[in-house]
Every structure is written in C-alpha cells, then in structure tokens.
C-alpha cells in the first residue's frame with residue numbers, strides 16, 4: 072500500500088461522513104465524532120469529483136501555505152458557479168481581499184496592514200474593557216429576575232460589533248441597524264446556503280454598499296482618527312492601480328471596509344459564545360481562570376483549539392498542485408477542516424479535553440499563510456478581557472436550557488439561554 076491508498080470500504084465510509092458533515096444537524100450540534108471517524112477512515116479524502124478533505128493537523132497547516140493552491144477567484148467562480156455576479160453578497164466576498172491572489176492580494180494587504188496596526192489594537196484595551204462591562208450589564212439587567220438570557224443574542228448585538236465599530240470608525244448610532252445585514256452577508260461563506268438565506272444576504276449587501284459608500288465619502292471630506300479615514304487616505308495617496316499605482320480602486324476600498332466590519336462580527340461572537348459554553352461544561356477550568364486571570368491568554372488559545380468559531384478553510388488547486396502527497400487536478404477544491412485538525416491526537420495530547428493550561432498550541436482558527444486573519448490580535452484581546460470579566464461577575468452563571476447551534480463554517484449559536492443569578 073502507498074501512504075495514501077485506502078481500502079474501498081474506508082473510502083465509502085469517508086464519503087458518507089463528508090456528506091453528514093456538510094449537510095446535517097448532527098454535524099452542527101457536534102462535529103467532533105464525525106471528524107475523528109473521517110480522520111481514521113481516510114485522512115486525505117479525495118472524492119470522485121476531485122474534492123479533497125483534510126483532517127490531520129499537519130496536512131491542514133501545510134495546505135494553508137501550499138504554493139500550488141490559490142483562492143476561489145473570479146475565474147474559478149465563473150466556471151464553478153456561473154451567475155454568482157447576480158448576487159451582491161457573493162460579489163462582496165469574492166471581490167474582497169479574502170479571495171485575491173498575489174500580486175493584487177499583496178498590494179491590498181500592505182494597505183490594510185498600514186492602518187490595522189498592532190499598536191492601534193493594543194490601544195483599544197480600555198475601550199474593550201468598557202464595552203465588555205456594558206455588555207455584561209445587559210446580561211445582568213436581562214437576567215436580574217432569574218429569567219433566561221439569550222447570551223448569543225446579547226453578545227451579537229452588543230460586543231464585537233461595538234469593538235470593531237469603534238476601531239474602524241462606524242458611528243455608534245448605526246451599530247444596531249448594521250448588525251442584521253452584516254451577519255446576513257457573511258452567511259454566504261456557509262455550506263448549503265438556500266435561496267432564502269441568499270436573498271437575505273443579497274439584501275444585506277445592497278444595504279451595506281449604500282451605507283459604506285456614503286460613510287467613505289464623508290470620511291474623504293472630513294477625515295477622523297479611525298481606520299476608514301486611514302484607508303481612504305492610503306488608497307488615494309497610492310494612486311489608481313489601473314495606472315500602475317499602489318493605492319486601491321473605489322470598489323476595492325468599499326469591499327475592504329465592508330469585509331473588515333463583516334469578518335470581525337459573527338466570528339468573534341462565536342469565539343466568545345463557544346468559550347462561554349466550554350467554561351460552563353468544564354467548571355474546574357472556570358474556577359482556575361477565576362483564580363488565575365493571568366491564564367486568560369492561554370485560555371483563549373484553548374477555546375480556539377477546543378471549539379473554534381471557524382472550522383473550514385477552502386482553496387482551489389492550480390496546475391500541478393500536490394496536496395498531502397496526492398496530485399490533484401487543476402480547479403479541485405481543497406478543504407482544510409481546521410476544526411478536525413484541532414482535535415488531532417498526533418498533535419494534541421488528550422485532544423477532547425478542555426485544558427486552559429495547555430502550552431505551545433498553534434491554532435488554525437485564523438488561517439495561515441498570506442490570508443492570515445487581519446483581526447486576530449483584536450479578537451484575541453477582546454476574548455482575553457471578556458472571559459475573566461464574565462466569570463468574575465457571574466459566579467452562578469449556568470445554562471438555562473439546551474443551546475441550539477448554528478453555522479458550520481462559522482460555528483456559533485442560534486440560541487444560548489443562560490441564567491446569571
């Protein structure tokens with residue numbers, strides 16, 4: 072047997088597992104047993120139509136830096152999903168930096184890195200502490216009489232949207248109305264998005280386009296000390312890329328601002344909510360963090376590993392690509408299932424145990440390689456402030472009912488009822 076040859080029975084079993092992973096309530100509720108079974112049956116699973124699914128940590132980490140793989144570009148979309156241009160939500164994503172390859176990606180990334188600096192994020196700590204306090208006040212108010220609070224809803228409407236809104240410069244009074252459209256637009260990254268959700272996503276994208284075109288115009292006239300103003304200035308100063316300049320076109324600028332906003336909301340809510348549940352399910356770990364708040368940084372890393380808010384990263388094969396030792400045809404889609412990689416026993420001892428004292432974990436939740444998440448330091452900082460504050464403020468925090476999961480690519484909750492007293 073070669074390293075990657077697989078028994079026919081295992082391959083069939085793996086195909087059935089992939090089906091269940093991408094199309095079932097079971098996977099939304101708890102994908103981890105399916106991941107383990109898939110990794111054991113066929114860790115580099117290639118389907119009959121050439122799609123590749125990776126579940127081992129090393130393979131997923133290598134995939135993110137594989138020079139033979141590229142983003143799901145416009146050209147690929149034209150062949151794989153003709154008609155995508157009729158959907159403003161899909162256009163928003165595909166035309167954003169997320170789906171660009173070098174040299175366009177390199178130019179856009181340089182510009183966004185110049186505005187989204189580590190210093191700027193570090194300076195947000197006090198604002199974040201204040202916004203976390205305000206969010207916890209809402210938990211306290213809504214649960215003061217002992218009734219259940221939907222923690223996911225409170226977090227989604229109050230915290231990451233406020234943090235990212237403050238940083239990039241969205242006026243406070245607009246946060247509430249932007250929450251629904253931005254969440255709808257990001258739904259197109261999910262698998263199996265039906266027509267209803269796509270319609271809502273498109274409506275959301277149309278609303279966001281109008282809102283942010285207007286805000287960009289305002290900042291161009293009256294710059295403020297925020298990221299939108301910085302991006303406008305660097306985009307304009309670099310000159311039009313069509314004439315060899317290093318700035319951004321107006322469309323690139325719009326896509327960038329909307330992505331910065333959109334990419335940082337549901338993902339971060341997922342991180343906070345998934346962590347909240349991990350601590351409730353593991354009271355010893357909650358006790359440990361209460362006693363040693365200095366473990367916050369390691370605790371956030373462990374939440375990202377144990378129940379990541381992002382589970383899948385997708386690339387497309389270029390000519391001659393080799394993935395985990397297997398040659399794959401041009402245009403094959405390759406899925407690094409980071410959620411599975413995080414539970415790989417070859418990489419992590421007792422991978423199904425939530426242990427905030429774990430050391431040396433390098434998570435794949437924020438991707439890797441050239442598309443490594445721009446907002447990772449912000450999301451980490453927010454969670455580092457949030458978990459100790461939550462556990463300290465509500466020592467009797469408990470689940471009020473069974474939570475209901477939502478999402479697979481971005482994993483969060485529809486409903487997360489908790490009591491706080």
Ligand code: HEM
Pocket residue numbers: 168169170180235330331332334335336338339342380381384385436437438439441442443444445446447449450
């Ligand atoms: C827990 C929270 C977050 C998670 C898990 C997360 C995850 C990710 C992942 C997996 C990617 C890369 C996808 C790929 O390689 O195809 C990514 C890219 C990106 N993220 Fe995040 N993200 C989070 C928060 C944020 C925040 C707060 C922001 C901004 C405020 C942000 C902005 C971006 C941007 C702009 C990119 C595109 C980078 C590029 O293509 O070069 N993210 N994120």
